[in-house]
Amino acid sequence: MIFVGIDISKLSFNVAVLIDSKYQSRQFENKQSGFLKLSQWIKSFKNPAYFCLEATGIYGLALAKHLYQTNQKVIVANPLQTHAFAKMEMARNKTDKADAMSIARYCQYLFNRGEIDKSLFIPRSAAFERVQFLVTRLDQLSKMKSQENNRSGVSLDKAAARSIGSMLAFIDKQIMVIKKEIAMIIKQDEQLTVQLKLLVSINGIGDKTAWALLAYIGDISLFENSKQISSYAGLNPSIDQSGTSLNRSSLSKTGSTRLSKSLYMPAIVAVRYNPLMLAFYNKLLTKGKPKKVALIAVMRKLLVLAYGVLKSRKPFDVNYQH
Known part of the structure; x- marks a missing residue:
């Protein structure tokens, strides 16, 4: 048996083969020709293989699908678990090659x-993958719109202002096209339709946020509990403590930025219209927590609720805990 650890980046991936307590390492281009070269190399070992790579979004998806389609046994691991394993081993080196070796040992x-x-x-359904790509595109368009709006306020040239106006109109049109496409895809997929209904049952979460949660959470089975998904989003508190002195508590700087950002506006809506979130928010303010800290806690709470309804497959019930 051989264990193949793969560390993925945008343009390439590093591979470490663990066999008889020894390693062999190579690097391949992150494209179809690189996938084929990897397959040929692994065949040369003439041993059954398990492949393991981290769930790093679109960069590793094509390789994972290639391995699956060629009847290889592949694990797409939660990065939190592979990183925790590396810490448990007290791994000191942080290089692509060392990471691939660590992933092989995790395998x-x-x-x-x-x-x-x-x-x-x-692999997830083709509909799910399309939603992932289109939600990412929707975020990109929203960012472009904000940039153009910022430029419109400082432009003194009429031609430049007209150009900005035309660009804003074009972006708005593209946003509408993408939104309609996402809605249609979800409507035509039974599983996505059920998951969308579960998420929007939470007061404060609308269709757009539900789309983002579906896209950026990905495979819910990768998370064993709500703490893991909070860490994945970077919404878990990080405590700085030395001896008996507690210096500060802040957010972890790791995690999916897009997932955490998608919860900001829903948290603001939730503290207005979701009685559970409002009570939770006010409780934190009463304890002397700053508004920003309380709002981040609401973001984390919303994510935990989203995880709960997806995991249990039951809609949100505001009276459940009572």
């Missing part, structure tokens, strides 16, 4: 615990 660790086969990667 072997799952195998030795008898947990690897239940973690095997199965």
Whole structure:
């Protein structure tokens, strides 16, 4: 048995093969020709293989699908779990090659615990993948719109102002096209339709936020509990403590920025219209927490609720805890 750890980046990926407690390493281009070269190299070992890479969004998706389609056993692991494993090993080196070796050892660790086969990667539906790409595009267009709006306020030239106006109109049109496309895709997919209804049952979460949650959370089975998904979004508190002195508590700087940003406006809406969130927000203010800290806590609470309804497959009930 060999264990193949893969560290993915945009243009290339590093591979470490763990066999008989020794490593062999190579780097390949992150495209179809690189995938084929990887497959040929692995065949030369003439041993059954388990592949493991981290869930890093679109950069690793094509490779994971290629391995699945060629009947390879591949695990797309939660980065939080692979990083925790590296810390447990007290790994000191932080390079692409060292990361690939650590992922290979994590793969072997799952195998030795008898947990690897239940973690095997199965591609999501084509509809889900389209939603992921289109939600990302929607974010890009929204960012472009904000940039053009900022320019419109400082432009003194009429021709430049007309250009900005035309660009804003074009962006608005594209945003409408993308929104209609996402809505249509979800409407035509039974599973996505059910998940959307579960998410919008939470007061403060509308269609757009639900789309973002579906896209950026990805496979809900990658998260064993709500703490893991909070960490994944970077909404878990990080405590700076030395001895008996507690210096400060702040947000973790790791995580999915897009996922956390998608919860900001819903949190503002939730503290107005969701009784549970309003009570939670006011409780924190009463304890002396700054408004920004309380709002971030509401963002985290919303994410936990979203995780709960998706995991349980039951809509949000504001009276449940009572």
